[in-house]
Amino acid sequence: MQDNLAQIPGRIKELREIMEISAMDMAADIDVPYETYSRYESGELDIPISVLYKVANRLETDTTVLLTGEDPRMDTAGVCRAGKGVQIERYPGYEFSSLAYNFKGRTMEPLLVSLDPNKKTAAPVTHSGQEFNYVLEGVVKVTVNKREYLLEAGDSIYFNALLPHAQSAVKVPSKFITIIQE
Missing domain, CATH: 1.10.260.40 (lambda repressor-like DNA-binding domains)
Structure with missing residues (x-):
């Protein structure tokens, strides 16, 4: 990638x-x-x-x-097989995998995010819309507007993405699903 x-x-x-x-x-x-x-x-x-x-x-x-560099092709259903999402590492230790990259006209962006606790935490970001995070593995610290939430596997959080927010792994590699709606 x-x-x-x-x-x-x-x-x-x-x-x-x-x-x-x-x-x-x-x-x-x-x-x-x-x-x-x-x-x-x-x-x-x-x-x-x-x-x-x-x-x-x-x-x-x-x-x-x-x-x-390619257009999404699906407009009825888009399947993303395990390990086949479009992967991109935007920040050290913070890897995204787009799970709906091939669906036309998406109104939300589901991403699988892998975090490495040994890497520097990314700076908080803001964007329009709302965001949902669901922890699959490990422990994820989610900071929203300076308030910290520790989430374990099975926990989730939904928040206003206009507020500064960041996620980081706590002690062990962690994975979560994020759904961003702009």
């Missing part, structure tokens, strides 16, 4: 240019400082998943197109 990661900024730039949107306008449209956006598009800075959603929305495309 590292090859795909390296190609994301180029896909964004190409689609932006096709749509005749300046880099400055794109930065303003997705509410990111121009200097930061410029570093995303040049590949100097990793693009947070929440920003990928904003970019895809502004470019009137699916996040799958940005991640893989």
Whole structure:
């Protein structure tokens, strides 16, 4: 997937240019400082998943197109076999696997997230919509607006994603399902 990661900024730039949107306008449209956006598009800075959603929305495309270079194909049902989701590591120790990448017109984004407790915790993020996390394995610390929740396998949390939030594994590798609705 590292090859795909390296190609994301180029896909964004190409689609932006096709749509005749300046880099400055794109930065303003997705509410990111121009200097930061410029570093995303040049590949100097990793693009947070929440920003990928904003970019895809502004470019009137699916996040799958940005991640893989391919359009989703399914419109009745999309099956994702075990271990076959589109994987992307956005932050050290924080790996996403898109579980519905091949379904057209998604209104929510289900992701399998694997966390490594030995890696640095990602900074809190915000994005529009709501988010649901369901812990499958391990213990996950979910921080929402500075309040911490320790969740074990079988526990879940639903929250307003406009609030700063982050997840981290506690002592052991952990996995959870997150469903993000923009």
